[in-house]
Amino acid sequence: MRAMKLPLALAIATTVGLSAPLFAADEDYRIVDKPLTLTIHFHSGDKIVYDSDWPVEKRAAELTGISLDGVASMATQKSADAFNLMIASGDLADIVGGNRLKDGFNQYGQEGAFQPLNELIDEHAPNIKAFFESRPDIKSAISAADGNIYYIPYLPEGDFGRMYFIRQDWLDILELETPKTVDELYKVLTAFRNDDPNGNGKKDEVPFLSRDWEEIVRLVVLWDARTTGSDTFHDYYVKDGKVVHGYTEEEYKTGMMNLAKWYQEGLIDPEFFTRGKRSREVLFGDNLGGMTHDWYPSTTSFNDSLADKVPGFNLKAMPPPASPSGRQLEEHRVIPVKPDGWAISYTNEHPVETIKYFDFWFTDLGRRLSNFGVEGVHYDLVDGKAIFKPEVLNASDPVNAQMWNVGAQIPKGFLQDFEYQAQWTNEMGLESIALYEAGDYLTEQFLGVSMNPDEQNVYDKYQGNLLTYMLEMQQIWILGTEDVEAGWDKYQEQLDKLGYNKIIDAMQSAYDRQYGS
Ligand code: CA
Numbered sequence: 001m002r003a004m005k006l007p008l009a010l011a012i013a014t015t016v017g018l019s020a021p022l023f024a025a026d027e028d029y030r031i032v033d034k035p036l037t038l039t040i041h042f043h044s045g046d047k048i049v050y051d052s053d054w055p056v057e058k059r060a061a062e063l064t065g066i067s068l069d070g071v072a073s074m075a076t077q078k079s080a081d082a083f084n085l086m087i088a089s090g091d092l093a094d095i096v097g098g099n100r101l102k103d104g105f106n107q108y109g110q111e112g113a114f115q116p117l118n119e120l121i122d123e124h125a126p127n128i129k130a131f132f133e134s135r136p137d138i139k140s141a142i143s144a145a146d147g148n149i150y151y152i153p154y155l156p157e158g159d160f161g162r163m164y165f166i167r168q169d170w171l172d173i174l175e176l177e178t179p180k181t182v183d184e185l186y187k188v189l190t191a192f193r194n195d196d197p198n199g200n201g202k203k204d205e206v207p208f209l210s211r212d213w214e215e216i217v218r219l220v221v222l223w224d225a226r227t228t229g230s231d232t233f234h235d236y237y238v239k240d241g242k243v244v245h246g247y248t249e250e251e252y253k254t255g256m257m258n259l260a261k262w263y264q265e266g267l268i269d270p271e272f273f274t275r276g277k278r279s280r281e282v283l284f285g286d287n288l289g290g291m292t293h294d295w296y297p298s299t300t301s302f303n304d305s306l307a308d309k310v311p312g313f314n315l316k317a318m319p320p321p322a323s324p325s326g327r328q329l330e331e332h333r334v335i336p337v338k339p340d341g342w343a344i345s346y347t348n349e350h351p352v353e354t355i356k357y358f359d360f361w362f363t364d365l366g367r368r369l370s371n372f373g374v375e376g377v378h379y380d381l382v383d384g385k386a387i388f389k390p391e392v393l394n395a396s397d398p399v400n401a402q403m404w405n406v407g408a409q410i411p412k413g414f415l416q417d418f419e420y421q422a423q424w425t426n427e428m429g430l431e432s433i434a435l436y437e438a439g440d441y442l443t444e445q446f447l448g449v450s451m452n453p454d455e456q457n458v459y460d461k462y463q464g465n466l467l468t469y470m471l472e473m474q475q476i477w478i479l480g481t482e483d484v485e486a487g488w489d490k491y492q493e494q495l496d497k498l499g500y501n502k503i504i505d506a507m508q509s510a511y512d513r514q515y516g517s
Contacts, residue, residue: 029063029365031356036066038354041093042342043072043082044411050097054407055374060366066357068095087113095354097342099411101151102142105343106450109150114343116148120355127362128152128355131415138337140515141447145455152358152413153341158421159442160433161231162215162332165299166291168316170197178318182222182258185321189267192290200287207290208262209269211279215293216272217474219262220246220255221331224323229446231335234467236507238446243507247470248495256477257484264480273475285309293332297421300428317432319439330441337447340411361414370414373406388423399424449510458506462499469498 042050050070051057061067071093076082079098086092087108096105096114105114121128132139142153171178171188174195179185189207191197198205210216214233221227226246229237236245246252262268269275269283283289284302287310292299299315306313320328344354360366372379372386379386392402399420403409409420422430436442451459473491477484 026063029360029363030065031353031360032065034065035061036350036353037069038066038095038348038350038357039071039093040068040095040097040342041072041082041086042070042095042097042410042412043076043079044098044340046077046079048404048410049074051407055377056369056407059369059374060357060360063365064357064360066353072098092345092347094345094348094350095342096345097340097412099154099338099340101341101343102153102339102448105151105341106144107456109148109343110144110146113346114150115346115348115351116150117152117344117355118149120344120351121149124352124355125359125362127359128413131155131362135336137447137515141337143450143514145450145452145510145513151341151343154338154411154413155336155415156334156338157336157416158418159333160436161295161334162293163296163299163317163330163432163436164291164293164320165315166318167192167197167289167314169312169314170290172314173197173199178316179321180319181322182324185222186262186267189262189290190265193266197290198287204288205290206269206283206288207267208292209275209279209283209289210272210292210294211275211277212294213273216259216268216478218293218331219259219268220252221329222321222323223251223255223258224325224327225249225251225255227331230448231332231445234470236446238444238511243446243449243504243511245470245500245504247474248492248500253484253488256474259478260480260484263478268478284313284315287313296429296432297425300426300432303428304426317428317435319435320441328439328441329443330436331443333442333445335445335447338411339448341413358413361412367415367417370408370412371403371417371420373403373408378402378406378408386417386419393424449507449514451506451510455506455510458499458502462503466495466498466500466503469494 040050042048049072050068052068052070057068072082076085080100083096083098083101083104086096087104092113108114109116121132138153138155139149142151143149166178170192174191174197176188176191179188192205192207194203196203196205208216208219214227218227226237226249227233228235228246234247236243238244259268263270269279275282280289280292280294280299280302284306296317302315303313320330322328342358344351348354361370368375368379368386372388373392375381375386378392379388388399392399395402400409409416473487476482477487
């Protein structure tokens with residue numbers, strides 16, 4: 001398409017006397033001769049609806065000739081409700097998008113509400129096609145049970161998310177080394193608890209804390225257990241080609257027994273189930289907290305923000321402590337494909353133009369636009385690289401919030417550029433990434449399965465009660481209400497009664513079909 005368009009563009013450029021290279025580059029992205037407006041229903045994260053006035057959207061319209069007219073309204077607050085209401089009405093916009101829509105796209109796509117995109121991509125979307133060829137795993141992950149692709153996903157980039165952080169200043173005060181194994185970690189946390197690293201003469205330290213109680217449960221990973229296979233807590237994972245849930249395994253029992261012990265000995269925040277989202281601000285801010293497992297961008301900011309309040313405060317990333325088998329696993333990572341994106345509805349009379357428009361966002365220019373905003377306004381191109389302008393980097397709002405406000409970084413079908421995040425990550429964040437990169441602590445992720453209606457029915461029937469029971473037992477065991485060893489056999493029987501094996505059979509058949517066994 002580009003090769004054919006270029007001479008025409010040059011001819012026009014010459015005629016109107018514009019500088020040829022600039023005009024040719026822009027013209028290269030034009031999809032339609034006559035401007036075309038498509039409707040879009042885009043409602044995401046309960047807070048974002050598509051806005052034709054976004055500078056990113058306006059620039060894309062200039063380049064492609066296609067404008068999107070947003071028809072979703074914030075009058076409906078919940079994005080899921082907005083999607084379901086639109087589906088129920090049968091009155092679909094040309095393009096439908098938002099977050100957590102994978103299951104909806106695939107279910108209603110197979111029922112005819114959305115157009116299958118496979119042929120459209122093959123024939124008209126060279127950049128999307130090239131991406132899927134480079135990541136067949138992602139292509140499999142988003143495909144519906146009938147083998148079709150019904151949406152173009154949001155593809156985050158950058159593997160690292162949560163990491164272990166420990167108070168280096170406390171280690172120094174107590175003359176301790178960074179713990180390398182779970183046994184060494186136990187000794188260090190015990191010392192944090194007993195040896196008064198905050199120096200106030202009181203036994204008030206909270207050795208391990210988290211703003212998410214699920215992160216306390218995740219400590220069982222230190223005893224070779226698993227809690228999830230994806231960036232969603234309590235998810236299934238794949239072990240040697242088999243779908244399993246970590247909360248059914250022997251290693252989990254060992255982990256739970258140790259976790260109950262740690263809790264009883266005061267190594268874990270006694271209020272971890274209830275303390276909530278500001279645990280770090282409160283416990284680090286009062287010089288009481290010793291360690292956490294959390295996202296590096298926000299956690300690495302505490303050394304600066306608490307510098308005056310807690311003199312010497314020094315939180316440092318540490319490698320995952322080795323388990324009894326010697327495994328050093330960072331279970332969390334940024335998932336390479338989200339259940340977010342956009343699809344073409346069955347009523348759309350311009351599917352070819354629409355898939356070309358989707359493809360525009362996978363070109364170099366479209367990708368910069370969706371990651372960094374508008375060239376010359378939000379970023380400059382320096383040696384072929386998009387570099388945020390100082391006024392963006394130095395503004396009081398975080399860069400991601402600024403980008404959302406102009407229509408960049410919203411979860412439509414686009415490929416994120418990690419460079420966007422690296423440019424506003426502090427030095428400690430970059431060092432933490434380097435540490436985890438060097439250690440190669442991450443593992444493969446389970447990208448989910450697309451179940452057929454029979455499998456989905458089994459899953460829907462059992463999954464809710466099963467997970468509720470698993471989580472109830474976690475709480476009972478960690479808080480010491482019941483002994484783990486004593487209750488384990490009964491727990492296993494109950495999992496079976498609640499349909500665990502039926503769910504596994506359904507997911508395994510979907511998994512084998514989707515990924516090949
Ligand atoms: Ca103390």
